[in-house]
Amino acid sequence: MINKQMEYNTLLQKLKDKFGDSILSADDAADFFTLVVASDIIKQLISFLKDEQNFIFLTDLCGIHYPEQEKELGVIYHLHNLVENKRIRLKTFVTKGNPQVDSIVSIFSGANWMERETFDFYGIDFVGHPNLKRILNVDFMDYHPMRKEYPLEDATRSDKDDRFFGR
């Protein structure tokens, strides 16, 4: 346990030396090292982690929407160091007006469809993605359905009478 803590601290120190104030916060709650970083360094950071820290596997990439934050939309990356079996989670947040994050397809090819999915559901614009179009929803859908301002229920439903649902 103490070893793990030390490893995390060493890694954090390295990242802080390299990226400075762009590392916004860090914690290892639930034994999972998590960094919140500025969106403009995310590509460099992941590249650094892959090439120099052995985080060679992208476990997951997904979006999130916190309407109460100033920077509402987030992208979360899970990386896995398969050499030493260590994991790291990176979060970065952008505003809804300007939801641009650098694509990491050039680093991890596996990010291609994950970024398309995140674009599909949250409308995050992955700059530099080779084929950023919807992947799961119908092509003619005109909104990003996982954003909180849109109702989950389908507006075309005709057999539900609000009176029977206490609304």
Add this chain to the structure above:
Amino acid sequence: MSEKDKKYTVVEAPEGYSAPGFFATTLDKAVGLARKNSLWPLPFATSCCGIEFMATMAAHYDLGRFGAERLSFSPRQADLLMVMGTIAKKMAPVVQQVYEQMAEPRWVIAVGACASSGGVFDTYSVLQGIDKVVPVDVYVPGCPPRPEQIIDGFMKIQELVGNEPLRRRYSPEYKEMLESYGIKIDK
């Protein structure tokens, strides 16, 4: 052989005139009789209702008793489109295309809550009933419906098929109805 020992069933004759040596009825009724007892269903099964349909087709319930044992997996030879299961919005154009590929006369049965109304999947990605994209003749409720209910729905279709006037599919009302769904009509 007495009536009781008969091991087979024969469909009832439609209304008409009979005397020794002949039986006369209308063409509509004769054609309807043939059609309704030899429907070729196209099973469009996407989820659990499809599993119930498999039971309906199998020996215990045996849809073959109604002349429908010959499933057609090509829409071009099918008479009855049986949509069983949740249809995602992405699947909707496929359902419509399958319907367009079927030759007239064609019928549609929506089996189960999802095909009929979207069911529990009241969400952005699911089509809220296939009647948003194709005209439906019979709706079978249930989540999923039991084979008995599917057979009941099928018999309702047989009733429609048997009583359909031959001119119906050429009527302007019918064409207008298809157009309202955006379905291509053979000119």
